[in-house]
Amino acid sequence: MADKNTVLSIKNVSKRFDELQVLDDISLDVREGGLVSVIGGSGCGKSTLLRLIGGLDSPSEGTITINGKEVKAPSRKVGFVFQDHRLLPWLTVSDNIKFALDKTVDNQDEIVDKNLKLVGLEGFKNSYPSQLSGGMAQRVAIARALANEPDILLLDEPFGALDAMTRITMQDELLKIWEEKKVTMILITHDIDESIYLGEQVVILSDRPGKIKKIVPISKICHYERNGSEFARTKKIIYKEFFKEREFDVGYVI
Amino acid sequence: MEVTFKKNKVAKKRSAFPVAKAIGSAFLYIALPIVILIVWEIVCHAGVVQVYNMPAPEIILKDAWEKITAGVLWKHISISFLRVLEGFLIALVAALVLGILIGLSKTIERITELTLQILKPIPPIAWIPLAILWFGIGESSKLYIIFYGAFFPILLNTVDGIHNIDKKYLELGRVYEVDRLKLIRKVVLPGALPQILTGIRVGLGNAWVCVVAAEMIAATKGVGYMLSNGRSMSRADDVILAMLLIGIVGKIMDDVLKLISGKIMKWS
Numbered sequence: 256m257a258d259k260n261t262v263l264s265i266k267n268v269s270k271r272f273d274e275l276q277v278l279d280d281i282s283l284d285v286r287e288g289g290l291v292s293v294i295g296g297s298g299c300g301k302s303t304l305l306r307l308i309g310g311l312d313s314p315s316e317g318t319i320t321i322n323g324k325e326v327k328a329p330s331r332k333v334g335f336v337f338q339d340h341r342l343l344p345w346l347t348v349s350d351n352i353k354f355a356l357d358k359t360v361d362n363q364d365e366i367v368d369k370n371l372k373l374v375g376l377e378g379f380k381n382s383y384p385s386q387l388s389g390g391m392a393q394r395v396a397i398a399r400a401l402a403n404e405p406d407i408l409l410l411d412e413p414f415g416a417l418d419a420m421t422r423i424t425m426q427d428e429l430l431k432i433w434e435e436k437k438v439t440m441i442l443i444t445h446d447i448d449e450s451i452y453l454g455e456q457v458v459i460l461s462d463r464p465g466k467i468k469k470i471v472p473i474s475k476i477c478h479y480e481r482n483g484s485e486f487a488r489t490k491k492i493i494y495k496e497f498f499k500e501r502e503f504d505v506g507y508v509i
Numbered sequence: 510m511e512v513t514f515k516k517n518k519v520a521k522k523r524s525a526f527p528v529a530k531a532i533g534s535a536f537l538y539i540a541l542p543i544v545i546l547i548v549w550e551i552v553c554h555a556g557v558v559q560v561y562n563m564p565a566p567e568i569i570l571k572d573a574w575e576k577i578t579a580g581v582l583w584k585h586i587s588i589s590f591l592r593v594l595e596g597f598l599i600a601l602v603a604a605l606v607l608g609i610l611i612g613l614s615k616t617i618e619r620i621t622e623l624t625l626q627i628l629k630p631i632p633p634i635a636w637i638p639l640a641i642l643w644f645g646i647g648e649s650s651k652l653y654i655i656f657y658g659a660f661f662p663i664l665l666n667t668v669d670g671i672h673n674i675d676k677k678y679l680e681l682g683r684v685y686e687v688d689r690l691k692l693i694r695k696v697v698l699p700g701a702l703p704q705i706l707t708g709i710r711v712g713l714g715n716a717w718v719c720v721v722a723a724e725m726i727a728a729t730k731g732v733g734y735m736l737s738n739g740r741s742m743s744r745a746d747d748v749i750l751a752m753l754l755i756g757i758v759g760k761i762m763d764d765v766l767k768l769i770s771g772k773i774m775k776w777s
């Protein structure tokens with residue numbers, strides 16, 4: 256059974272779209288303040304899993320509970336960051352963040368300032384999304400998702416559309432936010448490096464239907480050393496789950 | 510290396526003479542009308558056409574000047590414009606309200622669908638006889654025709670605009686538990702706005718066409734009246750002047766709307 260530190264509990268969850276089985280018997284517990292990355296091939300059901308956790312869709316079988324309550328519909332207490340930043344083009348950065356806030360919240364400007372500062376975009380309150388770069392837009396999306404102080408932050412390949420350099424910067428910043436805010440994060444990715452760098456554990460999903468193939472615990476050192484030996488060792492473990500390594504055949508006799 | 514060099518040169522050349530470029534563009538903009546005027550002038554003076562039926566530009570200009578100084582030109586234009594404005598504004602409000610209701614409610618859409626589908630193909634001018642029977646030849650019948658001309662483009666574009674809103678934004682509304690009213694204000698209306706504005710431009714253009722048609726049939730003032738009166742007086746210069754005015758005023762109205770649209774959609 257899940258202990259009392261568990262925020263998210265997924266129990267025997269399956270999902271079918273008509274005949275198509277997308278997820279098969281997924282069970283996973285995530286502790287409060289945890290950082291879990293989910294990796295899997297294209298179309299294996301990663302987004303579907305996240306949408307189920309976010310309450311945008313419901314499981315065919317099994318249950319998902321957050322803080323002991325079954326997820327039935329989306330909630331402000333679960334932040335969602337999509338692969339596309341999904342900012343409303345006609346609202347300023349500030350209004351985009353306020354879009355996520357309930358009208359009963361009265362210190363809205365304060366919340367906007369605080370969260371923009373967190374993602375390093377203090378000066379862009381009145382900019383429109385079209386004036387931002389892809390990385391900046393995704394930062395605003397993260398600020399928006401954090402505005403309600405969610406219990407869980409769900410991120411669906413948030414940096415997939417960014418260039419390699421920006422992506423690394425954003426990964427660093429996300430990690431910093433996680434350490435600072437102690438918010439539970441579940442990150443979907445198809446990038447092995449990213450899954451290690453942004454995970455205390457990496458959940459590997461198998462292809463069609465998506466099933467948990469393996470959960471790899473990640474040593475903390477990997478969050479500091481992208482090029483260290485531990486990182487390389489972990490990478491090899493995950494890599495092997497997806498690809499067969501070719502035998503290195505020397506081909507001649509000395 | 511050479512390629513880069515050439516590219517730089519081109520880029521420099523472009524940015525060095527922005528004024529020259531603007532003048533060139535302005536010239537292209539007015540060149541064709543000027544050519545048409547010159548050809549028109551030549552044709553008239555060469556005796557190719559009967560000056561009686563096709564007066565030269567300067568005769569029309571003289572006619573215009575006389576009408577301006579006598580104050581009649583302004584009277585005709587302003588009366589047509591006010592009619593359009595009135596009919597258009599009523600249509601705007603009605604079409605927006607109904608369009609939003611239809612766009613948001615499947616039930617209302619279904620209820621109104623058949624009626625609108627049948628009414629839509631009836632051109633506004635086909636309503637003129639009935640409008641006159643109902644409302645007489647006064648202002649009301651003209652307003653009705655103008656209203657009708659402006660109504661459908663605005664309505665249909667509003668409904669379409671709402672239907673075409675990206676579903677991912679509606680999903681975003683679900684993620685943050687946004688209530689219905691806020692969703693309409695922050696997502697539905699701004700999302701549909703570009704298309705609504707297109708509808709408004711088409712609607713205003715239609716309204717202008719309709720006022721001319723309505724005034725040609727029954728009026729004692731307005732640009733449409735100028736047309737029909739010119740014909741019955743056999744004054745080709747009056748007729749052509751009225752036509753040019755219709756074109757110019759229509760263009761200016763569209764320009765103004767375009768300008769307003771750009772101001773409203775400051776995010777793009």
Ligand SMILES: Nc1ncnc2c1ncn2[C@@H]1O[C@H](COP(=O)(O)OP(=O)(O)OP(=O)(O)O)[C@@H](O)[C@H]1O
Pocket residue numbers: 272275277295296297298299300301302303304445
């Ligand atoms: N609403 C839906 N109706 C029917 N099929 C769906 C629906 N949503 C997803 N699917 C199918 O479920 C499968 C998994 O989709 P999902 O988006 O979860 O994959 P993914 O792992 O996120 O892929 P990607 O790496 O491309 O983002 C796909 O085959 C997809 O076509």
Ligand SMILES: [Mg+2]
Pocket residue numbers: 301302303411
């Ligand atoms: Mg996906």
